[in-house]
Amino acid sequence: MILPILRWPDPVLTTPCAPAVLSDDLRALADDMLDTMYAAPGRGLAAPQVGRLLRLFVMDAGWKDGPRTPRVLVNPEVVELMGARVVGPEGCLSIPGPVTQVERAEAVRMRWTDLDGGPQEAVLTGFEAICAQHEYDHLDGILTLDRLSPQARAEAEAAVLA
Template sequence: MSLRPILRWPDPRLSETCAPVTGDIRELSGDMLETMYAARGRGLAAPQIGVLRRLFVMDVGWKEGTPTPLICVNPEIVDRSERQIRGPEGCLSIPGVTAQVMRAEWIVLRWTDAGGTGHQAQLDGFAAICAQHELDHLDGIVTFDRLEPAIRAELEADYAG
């Protein structure tokens, strides 16, 4: 496994819609987990390292001492709560910026793991927020795109890039 450089906004690859994953991604997903942990993140999508494929990794418990890594290949939300919650989000591709973003309170996520096994689970709380954030990356959406224009302009002006 090896660390991969993380792209920073406004790199145009972060605005691209990703293609489905085909083939073996075990090495890539291992590199992504290693890169995410080294960057002290809780999620990392393939386009953030320049790979325009529908793949993300996340681990919402590792900072509290309970590693729970997920490798999500070709993930999709199959259900979501109608109730929206607003909460703080950061992004490894926009370091130093935290924004209040509206998200579904819970989601049902369907994905395949690195070995090809299919999964489906309801994610609540921070896990739901993290998965929605990473899925946004697969659709070429970054945190700034989820903000009201005035708030976006203020945060972009403060962003050191």
């Protein structure tokens, strides 16, 4: 099922999320979030973007250029930010319009639980690392706007509100 995506400045988007509990409802939510992400079309979607304040996000960083390889991360943790800091373009389904330049680590070691309750850990690099850091921020109530200089933020907000 395609879910409505909340848009900035909805206050849910700036609210930190609670831990997710594995259940059939959570699995159904993850499936719906993947459907919503692909339909949007986006490369990642966090639970607060669909109004659920849970530590859950889905992503598929490369599906637009190749086969679908979805990931579902339940209660993800950033274990380590790795490599150089890089600045690159980021868009957000909850902030339609502007693409902003955001600084991120070029690699990240993440730990999470999968939908079967199994522990997972991976080092993500390239765009997958950027996508994971972006979605992880949503779980803490942080938006790309929060990572911009005051001038860049004002320009991005004006573009959204125009």
